Amino acid sequence: MNKAFLILALTIIVVWSCREPYKPDIDTDQQVLVIDAFLTNYPGYNFVKLTLAVPYDSAGAYPAVSNATVYLTDNTDSVFYFEETGAGYYEPVTFDFEGVINKSYILTVIAPDGNTYVSKPETLLPEMQPSNVYGGYYQAQHLRKNSFGQMVMETEDVCALYFDYEGDTLTPRFRYNSSQLVEYYLIKELINFFCCWQTHKDNNLRFTNEKYTSSSFNIYKQEVCITQPYSRIEVKDLCRDPDDPGTWIYSDQNTEVYEYKRIAKINQYRLNNDSYNYYREVDEQSRAGGKIFDPVISQLKGNITCSNDASKLIFGFFEASTLSTMSYIIKRNGIGRPVELERIENVAPSSPEGFMLSQTPDFWVQ
C-alpha cells in the first residue's frame, strides 16, 4: 500500500522535492537498560541478555551489562536463577530447565546499579499444530541499484512453505524461524564419495499476519519459510589440503551440485497476547520511518518496569512462547508443479556445515 502512496511524493518530488541530512537536537543522556529475555517449553532455548541502548546516531556496539542478578518466579512461587555465561548473557543455572505449559512466569533483573526490573507475568500457552502444511511458488521482488545508479526492481523465484490453522475458537498467533539442512553428494577424483551438508538459517521476523486472515478465526497460507525453487545449488568445492594431501578441505572455488535432500526445520512459537502485540508493534515500527504516509510512529511498550523507580526508562521484552519444532523434506518438482512435503523427525547435524568421506553421518536423511 505504501508503494501506492509513494507516487504522490514522487510526482512532486521528482521535479522539486529533495531530502537533506537533518540533525535535530535530541536528548539521549540517560543510560537505558535493555532486557532481551526468552522462555520456552524446551531446555536450551531459555536466556536473558542484558545490554545498554545507544543513541540512535551512535555507531557503537551495544555495551553488555554484567554482574546482574536474574531469576524467574512461576505462579507457584518457585524461583529459577540464571547465571552469566557470557558478557551480559545469562542462562538457567539448571541446564535442563524448561518452562511448563499453562504456567506463568515473572522475570526479575537486579541491575548492577541497584535498580530492580520486574516483568508482567507471562504464560506459556498449549501447543498447537498446523492443520495443513503445503508448499508453492511465487516470484519475489527486490530493489537493486544498477550500473547507471538507477534503482531497478529484480524478481526472484521463490518456493515457500505455508501453514494453515483451523478449528480454534481463538485467533491462533505464532512467530517462526527456521533452518534448512541441505544434503548433497560430491564425487571427487572418480572414487571419493562425500556426504556434504549445509545449514541455512532464516531469522527474519515472521509472524501470523492478519492482513488476509482477519475476517475469520482461522489462518490460511501463513508463510513460514522460503527456499530456492531449484535443486541445483552452488557450494564450496572440496580439495586436498596442499600441506596434507591425505586430508580434504574446503576449496576457495565454488562448484555446482544437485541437492540430495533439503530438510526444513520450522520453529513455531505460539505467542500469548503480550508477545503477539509486541511483535506486531516491532513489525509496525520496522515499516514506519516517519515519512509522510507512514503510520503514526510510537514507542514500543514492553512488559518490564523498574519497580523502584517507575519513571525510569527500560527497553526490551520478556517473551514466554510455546515452542513446537517440525521438520519436512521439501521435494520440488519444478516451478509450477506441486511441492511435496514429507514430515520427519527432527534432525540435528553436529555442525552447521561439513562433509564426510565415504560414509553417511548419523543424522543423514536417506
Add this chain to the structure above:
Amino acid sequence: MNPGIISIKSLLVFVFLIKLTTTFSQQIPPNNEQTEYQPIDSLISFYEQKTGLRIYYLPAWFRNKKMHVSATNLSPEDFLYKLTETGRCSLVTLDSATFVLVLQHIPTRQDGKNEKNSAVLVGKMQEYGKYKKATLQGRIVDGKNGESLPGARLYIDQLKTGTSVNKSGEFSIELPVGDYEVTLSYMGYEESVRDVKLVSPGYADFEIFEKSVNLSEVTITSNRSDNNVSGNQMSLVKLDAKTINELPVSFGEVDILKSITLLPGIQSSGEFGTGFFVRGGGADQNLILLEDIPVFNSSHLFGLTSIINPDGISGITVYKAGIPARYGERASSVLDIRLGTDNQEKAAFKGGIGLINSRATLDLPLGRNKAHLFLGGRTTYSDWLLRKTHDVDLMNSSAGFSDLNGQLVYNINGNNKLSLFGYYSNDRMSIKNSTGYNYTNLIGSLRWNHIFNSSLFSSMIFGFSKYNYVTNGFDTLQRDETYKIKTSLLYKTLKYNVTWTPSTNHLFDFGLTGALYYEHPGELSPYNSLSLIVPVKLASEKALEFGLYASDNMNITEKLGAEIGLRYSGYRYLGPAAVYLYDPSTPKSAESIMDTVQYGKNKTIAAYSGFEPRIALKYAISDLSSIKMSYNRINQYINLVSNSTVINPADVWKLSNTHIKPLQCDQLAIGYFRNFNNNMYETSLELYYKTLTNIIEYKNGASLLVNPFLDADLLKAKGYNYGIELFIRKNTGLLTGWLTYAYSTSKRRTNGKTDVEQVNRNEYFPSVYDKPHNINLIGNYHISKRWRFSWTFSYNTGRPITLPEYRYSVGGNELVHYSDRNEYRLPDYHRLDVSITSSETLKVKKLWKGSWTFSIINLYGRKNYYSAYFQKEYPHYNFYALYIIGRPLPTITYNFSF
C-alpha cells in the same frame, strides 16, 4: 466635493488642450431614422476608434440607455460631458488619452432622500386597472459586479412596509398597485430610492452600489462594507469571485482551499497540502459544502490541488466560530462554496492553461433569461512529469485527474426556481506492475426555491455525495497475491429551510435536515482468478442523522445585535450489523470479544442526540467598532480514521457506533472589531477556547484498512484548543492585502486504563495541529491598471513530530525507541511567493480577455521540512528531512475569458 474627484471643467480644459488636434473631421456613423438613437455602449466604442481615446466604465450604468448619434460629432470634452450627464458619472483622467467614468458621489442619508432614477414600470400596461394588488419580485444586486445581495432591504415609506432579499438573492412583496418610491438599502452600500410604477405582477431588478468612490489621478478607492463590524457574526470570512481572483496562485491557478489557509486560525496541512485545520480541529471536522452538499475528499492527487475549479466559484463563506444553527454535522468549521455565476445575462467562456492542468468554464443564458447553464471542467496531463524521470518504473507509471461540474438554473415563475447541480471528479494513479488506485467523487443536488410572500421564502434541497476508492495490487509477477480493495461512502440528504423576515429587525431561519450514510468500509478480493487471496468483505454500515433548527438574526437595539439559534441533532446507527461485545476488564482486541449481537435491517443499534446552542452577540461601540462573542456546540457523528497529517484517499470514514461515541465540540469566542479610514482598513482581535470530547486516537500499530476489529484499534481522547488571532486588512487603494498573526495551542489526552490504551501515559500532548505562532502577510499592489504585483509571506512554528532517541536490539531485531508522541518539532516554516500579472486589455467590451501571470514560489529558496525520517546506515541511523521546493520555483500561466 471629494478632493479625489477632479472637477469636470478642469478636466475638460485639459482634454481640450491635449486633443485639440485629433481627428474631429471624421464622419459620424451612417444613420437613418431607426438608428438615430443608439446604445451608448456602441457609441463610446465608435468614439474611441475615432479619437484614439480610451474610456473605461461599467456597462451597467448605461444599460438600456441610448444617445443620439450626433453626439459622436462632439468634441471630446463635450462628448465626455454628455456621458457624465447621461450616466450620472464623474470623470477622472489617468493619462492624456485615458479616462475613467465613475459613479457620481450620491448624497448621504443625512441629505434626506437620495437622487432618484427614472420610474421603473412593473407589470404590463395593458393590464392597467386589472389588479388592485400585485406582487413585485426581483433581485437587488451589486451594481458593480451583478452579484446578489442577500439581506438587502427594500422599503416603501408610503406604505410603511418592506421586505428583505433572501439567501438566493431574491425578494417578493405584495403591494397595492400604484406609484411608489422604493428605498433600497444594504449595509455598506449607498441607500438608493427608485420610482416604481406597479401595474400588475411583475419583476424588477435593482442595482445598488458601494457607499462612495474616491478617485484621484493616482489612487482609486472605493469604500467597502463594514459588515465585519456591523454584522452579528464573528469568525466569518466571505470572499466573492473578484477577491478570489486576486488570491495568490499556485501552479498557475487560484486554489481556494490553499488560499483560505492564509486567513487567521486556518492552517495548512503542509506545503502544497489542500487539507486545512481550523483552530486545532482535524481535517475531517471541516464541513466542505459544494452547493449545500458535503465533499468527502477535497483534494486531487493527494493534495497537489483541490477539487474545486477556481473559475467556477462565485463565492465562499468560512465560519470558524459562532456557526449558524442551519449548519451541523462537522465540529470545527464550515466552508460553504457556491458555484456558477450571478451574471445570468451574458454568455461567457473562461479558462486557463497551466503546466500540469488546464481548465475551462462556460456560462450560458438560455431562453431569454428563463434558464441558465453553467459548465466547468479541468483535466490534467501530469504524466509527462513522470516520463521526465530516470526511473524505469516511474516512467511507466501514470497519475492524473479530471473534474466536471455543471449547474442548470430554471426560473419556473416568479415564485419558484429550480436548480440542478452535478459534480464529478476522478483521480487515478498507477505504478507499473505494482499498484493502482482510483478515487471518485460524485455529487448531485436538486434545489427548489419557493417564495410564499414578501417575507417568507423557502428552499428544499435533495442531494447526494458519493466517494469511491479502489486500490488494485496487480503485481503481475506475484500473481497469487494480487488483490483489490474497495471502500465507498454514500451520503444522501434532504434539507428544508425557511427564511422569514417579519420585520427589518428580525430574520428567522428554521428548518430540518436529514442525512443517510451508507458506508462500505472495505472489501478485499482477488484481483483475478490466479490470485489466492481469501476474500474479505467488511459488513456495510448505515446511519441516519437528522437535525431540527431555528435561529433569529436580530437587531435588539441600535447597538445590540444577536443571532440566537438552537439545533437539535439526532443520530441512529442502523442494522443490519454484528456488534462485538468486548470484555470491559481488558483492552479491546479480537481476543477480548465476549459475544456478538446480531441486529436486523434498520434496527437501531446505537442512538445519540443532543441540543446544540448557537449564540452570536454583537455590541456596536460606534459605527466603526464593535465587540462580538459567540458560543457554539456541534456534535459530529462521522470521523475520518487517518494516521497521516495529509488528506489521504485511503483514509477510512467511520460512523459513530456502539463503541465510537460522537465527537462533541464546544467553542467560545470573543472579538473586537475596528475599522479605520472609512472602512479602508479592517482590524480584528479574536480569542477562542475550544474543547473536544471523544476524539479518535490510535493504538500503536493500529491497522486501518479492511480491519473488522477497527473499533478495538481506536482510542478515545479529549482535547482543548485555544488561541488569539489578529487580523489587519487594507481593502482599497493601489495597495491591498492583509496581515494576520495567530497564537494557538492544541492539546490531546487519552484516558486509557492500560498501557496499550494510553498515549504518553494519559498526559496532555500536542496534537499534530499545534503550531503556536502563525503569521501571514498578503499583498496586492496595482502598479498600473494592467500590472499587478502580489506577494504572500507565511510563517508558522514547526509542527510537532515524534523522533527516535535510542537504538537497541531485542531478539535479533534492531529496534528504535521513539520519543513521547509529538515531543519534538520540525523547524519553523516560512516562505515568500511573488507574482506579477499583466492583463492584455481592460476594455469591458473587448471580447477576448487574457492575462499572464508569472510567479516565483519560494523566492528565497527556503527548505521547509514537511517530514523527517531516519534511515539505517549500518550500524547507526541518520536523519533526513524532506522538503518539496527548496529553491525558487518559477511558473507561468495564461488565463483567458471571452
